[in-house]
Every structure is written in C-alpha cells, then in structure tokens.
Amino acid sequence: MKATFLAILYLVLVSCTAKQQSKVETQHAYEYALIIHGGAGNFDAASFGEEGQLAYKAALDSALQIGEKVLQRSGTSVDAVIAVISYLEDNPLFNAGKGAVFTHEGTNELDASIMRGKDLNAGAVAGVRRIKNPIIAARMVMEDSPHVMMAGDGAEAFLVEEGMTLVDPGYFYTDKSYERLQKALKEEKLGTVGCVALDKAGNLAAGTSTGGMTNKRYGRIGDSPVIGAGTYANNNTCGVSCTGHGEFFIRYAVAHDISALMEYKNLTVEAAAREVVMNKLVEAGGEGGVVCLDHYGKPAMVFNTTGMFRAYINSEGDRLIGMFKEE
Ligand code: ASP
Secondary structure, eight states, X not given: OHHHHHHHHHHHHHHHHHHHHHHHHHXXXXXXXEEEXXXXXXXXXXXXXXXXXXXXXXXXXXXHHHHHHHHHTTOOHHHHHHXXXXXXXXXXXXXXXXXXXXXXXXXXXXXXXXXXXXXXXXXXXXXXXXXXXXXXXXXXXXXXXXXXXXXXXHHHHHHHHTTOOOOOGGGGOOHHHHHHHHHHHSSOOOOOEEEEEEOTTSOEEEEEEEOOSTTOOTTOOOSTTSBXXXXXXXXTSEEEEEEEOHHHHHHTTHHHHHHHHHHHHOOOHHHHHHIIIXXXXXXXXXXXXXXXXXXXXXXXXXXXXXXXXXXXXXXXXXXXXXXXTTO
C-alpha cells in the first residue's frame, strides 16, 4: 500500500517537473539583446523637421551599434549599458550629459544610475554639476564605494579621489544646440536616455541618465538616479529604464513595480509594463514610458505619451528604431 502510494507520488512529481521544464523550454532566449530609450513626450512627426527625425534615428542607430559590438564580443551587460549611455550623454540631442537641460537658476544638475541584475548591486549620482559622463560616475559608485547613491559636491569629491577629471559647468552649455532643440520640441526639452542589456552570460543590466526636467528647482532630484523608480535590474525578472515625469515614477516605484509584477504575479514583461504605465500611471496622471528586457531578452517598450525615442536589437537580427506611437 505504502509502496503504491510512493510510486504514484513519484509519477505525479515527475510529470509536474516535465511540464515545468517544457514551459521553460518554450520560452525562446536570445543570446544577447539591447534596448534603448532617448526620452518620452507628447510629440509627433510634425514636432520635428525631416532633418530632426533623421538626426534622432541616426543617433539611436549608432547607439545600437555601439552596444551590440560590446555584446557580440562577449562584453558584459554593464559594459554595454555604459558604452551606449556615454555615447548618448556626449550627443547634445539628448537631455543627458552634454545636452542636459537647465534648472530654473540656469545651472545643469545631472542624475544617473546603473544596476546589475546578477547580484542587485547598484550605483547612482544625483545633482552633479561637473561630471561629463554621469553614467560612468554611477558605475564608480557601484563598484568602488560601499554606497548606492552619492549626491552633489560629496559625489564629485569621491569621484575626483577615484581619478575622475571634472569639467567646467560651462561644458553643458551650447547655445546652438540648446536653441535648436527648444525650437524643435516646442514645449519642454525631453531626451533622458536609458538602456537595458542582456549579455551572453545571461546577465541583465539597466542604466538611466538625465539632466532632469527643464526649469526644475535647484536641488530637485528625479527618478532617474533612484533605484527602483527610474532604474531596476534583476536576473530573475527583467531590467527596466524609465523616462517621464520623475515625481510620479518615484511615488509609484515604477521600475521595481514592473519587476515585482513579474516575480509575484508571473506576468510577462509586456503585461507588467502595460499594467504600470498604461493603468497605474495613467490613473495617477504620470506621463512617460519605459523600456524593459526580460531575462530571455524579450523587449517591452511602453509609453503613455504620444512618442518615445526607442530602439531594440537582439542576437537574431531583430531590429527596431521608433519615435512615434504607430511605429
Ligand atoms: N524622468 C526624468 C526626471 O524626472 C525626466 C525625463 O525622463 O524626461 O528627471
């Protein structure tokens, strides 16, 4: 009797495991994948000239190529995120690094963060004024300090100790690019940048960098350097980078909420991102969007504005670059 019971139990367990395995096997994993955003906002084709659209698409295309090269050579997802975001920070089209927006007081205060999905280590800098590439600074906080977030003068002092050279705050002012972009975007300058990468070792990393919101008050910090709000990565679920009205993304812990919906409710990355961006944030009045990769390299690009600069590539040659809703 006992033996029969044990035999039945064994058969049930074996069939459950086989079912679970077949569920896992039907999920197609890419060898590597990369997803990028360059900010979300209420813009359409008419907001940009033909030339403006081409410039943004060319920049996203170059960013994809830069990141893909790193991943093809078996570089880490952290290296890919750093390479992509530093490139976008150096490009004045975007509201990060060189092209950072101006505060109400006419200064530039930059925020950035990075997170590793393998061990949940993370680093961030907030309100820095003399760092050319805040994403590199965020990595230094992650790798070379016992802290997760460092702000303002203290962050800059730490980075100098670590060997980083500061730039003059004037570096972030370019009359020409500033005026050109103001004209192009009519209302507010957008263009926060973010990137999520999955490397060949199966590790996710996510990063975000921004000048914040135009006309922000001195000392205002947005969601971009806040782990769990603007950036999150966990190999068990997904990597997320956000863009939009930061105060809402902080209050709704958007990036972590997407990961949590996958972890606790078994939602797909697309369903989780939709739930947060199209339901929760819309109800709250929070505008913006997210780019995510799940741990198989499957993307989600969800935004509740009319546009979001975005791009995706994977190891099988799927490729997408878009700006508007219908792309
Ligand atoms: N989320 C950024 C902030 O609030 C701005 C943006 O993504 O456009 O600082």
